[in-house]
Each structure stands twice: as structure tokens, then as C-alpha cells.
Amino acid sequence: MNSGSDNPGESIEFENRVTRIIEEALFEDIGMGDLTTHAVVPPGLQGTAEIVAKEGGVIAGIDVARLVFISVDPLIAFDPLIVDGTEVEPGKTIATAHGPVIGLLQAERTALNFLQRMSGIATATRKYVEAVSGTAAKITDTRKTAPGLRILDKRAVMIGGGVNHRFGLDDMILIKDNHIAAAGGLSKAVEGCLEHLRGRSFRVKIEVETRTLEEVREAAGLKGIDRVMLDNFPIADLKRAVSIINHAVEVEASGKVTLATVRAIAESGVDYISIGALTHSVKALDIAMNILQARS
DSSP, rough: OOOOOSSSSHHHHHHHHHHHHHHHHHHHTTTTOOOHHHHHHTTOOOOEEEEESSSSSOOOOOOHHHHHHHHOOOTTTTESOTTTTTOOOOOOEEEEEEEEEHHHHHHHHHHHHHHHHHHHHHHHHHHHHTTTTTTOEEEESSSSOTTTTTHHHHHHHHHOOOOOOOSSSTEEEEEEEHHHHHSSSSHHHHHHHHHHTTSSSSOHHHHHHHOSSHHHHHHHTTSSSOOEEEEEEEOHHHHHHHHTTTTTEEEESSSSSOOHHHHHHHTTTSSSEOHHHHHHHHOOOOOEEEEEEEOO
16 A cells, blocks of 8 residues: 555554554444345355446545455455546546455445545645645644544645645644633743653654734744744734734734635745544545446
8 A cells, every 4th residue: 555655654554544444444333243135135246346437537546445345355356547646537447346245235335335435635735735726825724623533634735736734733833822821922922832842853844823914923933933923914914914024933823714725825925724624524526336236
């Protein structure tokens, strides 16, 4: 399985985590057995199925779908006809599967669920990436993912051309408004984080969320920060904030980003634009599986 990484260790870890997700999903769907399929499909019946995109979009999750089918029945041969990241037209056959019909039918729903969700995320991401084409801004995701599916949701963002923000609370420090309130101020929150990291054997990036230009000025005067987030800033204030920071650190814009506004946000000079809607309210791409032929 292609994890999107050149590191073999990361690729193995990715596949292991996805395998566990698939095992849970299959148990959730099949449980103690597929009553309908075992009632109507003769044992030993072999067949061929095609997986078809019923609407246009960017396909993501082909390898995940393959793993679903062979997890259900290793005798199933899954043949992808395109690679992840391919933009297809409605009616395009993206893969075929050959083998025991019982296995094909038991794998169908779970495989399509993953494919539809990941392709929907990749399609939405591609639209935003294209909308900011020619600017320096990168489209990035958030932690607003489906519980248990973050590794797949974020993989789909990458397939769509975006970049990943932090995966979890343990790989980056992001000081948000509630942290600032609890610490007694932005500067105190940053000081606390720097002290927490001092003497440790690892280094992680520190990002600070700001809601006003005054907070931007405060953040710009602090050492140890890697990125400043501008939360729900009007375009004019985004430009002012970028000017205040003056390339000293990375700048991220966030909050209520839409396809109608993302170009203007990118042209303000920010480095990243984070969009929770890529994953928290994704529209699944319509994909179907059809049994073409079956024989004993």
C-alpha cells in the first residue's frame, strides 16, 4: 500500500494502521455473517465486479478498497484501472474484482464507504488547491476528522493536492484561545510551552492562534514561535497581519473559508489556509459496484 511516504517504515506503519481500521469496519458490517448473501448465493459461485464512479471527481482510496476485498477473501483478485489522484468523468470504471461472489458482496459496502469518503475529500481538496493556484498558499487540513479515520482522511487530503496539519496533540504545539485563557495570556502560554519543551530530546513546532491584530503584534514579538494562525480575520486585517509578521514565521489563515473566499485569502500573502470542511462535512463521491457475470 502506498502511504505517500518514501520511508519504508512509515509505509508499513500506515498499512498496519489501515488494516486495523478495515478489520473493525468489516466486523461492524458483517458481524457474525452476511445472512442475505449466504441465503441467495450458491457456495463456490465465481464472479467479476466492476467499481464505477457515478459522478466526476478525484479518486482516492484504491489501495484501501483492494485491502478490504482481500481481507474478506484472499482469493479475490482486485485490479485497479487508475491510480489515486486521478480525476475521472462520470461512468468511469476505476477497478475490477474477480473471485468468489460471496466475498465480493461482503466486501462491497465497506470498500465503497472508504472509497466514497476518501474520494469526496480528495475532490474537495483539489477544488481548493486549484482555486489558489499561482499563489504561495498551501491548502491544509485540521483535526476535524471522523473519529478513527484520521489517517485516511488526511491521506485523502494529500491525494487531492493539500498538505497535512498536525495529526494529533502529540506531534505539534498549537496554542488556541482556550489555552491562552487558561494560561492567563498569550505570552504566558508560549512561555509555558517553551519551558515544557526545554531539556527534552525532541523538538516540535509551536503555533499560536491569534484573533486580533493586537495579539498578532504580541506574538510577533515573542521568540520560539514557528507559525501564527490568523483566526477569522477579514481580508484587510489578514494583509495587515502578514505585514506585521513580515516573514519572520509562517502564517496560517483559518476560519469560515469557502471556495468563494479562498483566492482572496491566499492573495493576502499567507503561507497556509486550513479548512476543517475538507474532512468534517465532506460530500462522499458517488461510487458503485456492479456484478457483471457469475458462474459456478
